[in-house]
Amino acid sequence: MFPYIQLGGRPITWYMVTALAGVLAVIFFTYKMSVKKKLDEFHMLFMMLFAFVGVVVFSHILYALTIPKITFHVFTHLGDMKSFDDFLLGMKLVFGGSVFYGGLIGAIFVFYVYTKAKKLSFGDYSDIAAISIPLFHFFGRIGCFLEGCCYGVEWEHGVVYNYSVVEGVNHVHRFPVQAVEAGLNLLLFLFLFYLYKKGKARHKILALYLLIYPTYRFILEFFRGDAYRGFVGPLSTSQFISLILFVISLSWLIYNSRKRAVSGKSA
Numbered sequence: 276m277f278p279y280i281q282l283g284g285r286p287i288t289w290y291m292v293t294a295l296a297g298v299l300a301v302i303f304f305t306y307k308m309s310v311k312k313k314l315d316e317f318h319m320l321f322m323m324l325f326a327f328v329g330v331v332v333f334s335h336i337l338y339a340l341t342i343p344k345i346t347f348h349v350f351t352h353l354g355d356m357k358s359f360d361d362f363l364l365g366m367k368l369v370f371g372g373s374v375f376y377g378g379l380i381g382a383i384f385v386f387y388v389y390t391k392a393k394k395l396s397f398g399d400y401s402d403i404a405a406i407s408i409p410l411f412h413f414f415g416r417i418g419c420f421l422e423g424c425c426y427g428v429e430w431e432h433g434v435v436y437n438y439s440v441v442e443g444v445n446h447v448h449r450f451p452v453q454a455v456e457a458g459l460n461l462l463l464f465l466f467l468f469y470l471y472k473k474g475k476a477r478h479k480i481l482a483l484y485l486l487i488y489p490t491y492r493f494i495l496e497f498f499r500g501d502a503y504r505g506f507v508g509p510l511s512t513s514q515f516i517s518l519i520l521f522v523i524s525l526s527w528l529i530y531n532s533r534k535r536a537v538s539g540k541s542a
């Protein structure tokens with residue numbers, strides 16, 4: 276694939292292009308939906324902008340946690356660094372990558388704090404925001420596919436990278452796991468949007484997303500070929516987090532359903 280394009284003589288990675296497209300698509304979608312549902316569109320825009328900050332910060336923090344040995348070594352040897360360039364190199368080693376789940380958790384946390392601080396309905400606003408998550412992720416995974424990062428296992432019928440930015444990936448047939456996940460993310464976006472338009476699952480869209488996405492993410496992790504994701508025992512970091520999110524979301528949905536059933540009987 277082609278990891279970058281030339282713009283004004285400078286290389287621009289495809290991930291940067293697709294991520295920007297995803298951000299613009301999410302801003303447009305959430306703005307239009309908040310206007311249609313008579314929510315405060317400016318609060319929605321501010322929430323989304325702050326959420327994107329949470330994505331950037333927490334995704335890099337979680338990446339650092341997936342490489343504990345390197346992170347520990349860098350931070351315990353800060354005093355040995357002889358120049359600011361050494362410090363920057365160390366920070367690049369620790370925070371140079373990103374993990375989607377870290378960004379997701381960061382975005383939800385920032386979003387929740389904002390709604391509580393402004394005394395807004397978390398359920399109303401999170402329904403729209405949750406639909407936009409797989410939309411953004413769709414564009415992101417397209418960028419991964421074009422760059423050759425987050426690549427799949429070796430597969431004789433797979434795609435071959437010739438210009439991947441990741442060393443050791445090129446000239447090997449690999450399962451296009453990024454493209455598969457992109458397609459599933461698009462389908463999930465359409466499904467959640469359908470539920471929302473039909474007035475179903477009100478205030479449960481985020482929980483449904485956190486139930487469905489971790490399910491297929493857990494499975495797709497078996498088809499990933501990159502080993503730098505970090506592991507918790509036999510599971511990858513993302514599989515471990517997927518299990519936690521799935522259990523929490525399922526428990527919340529069951530609890531909420533039983534609570535409504537009890538309320539209905541008492542009424």
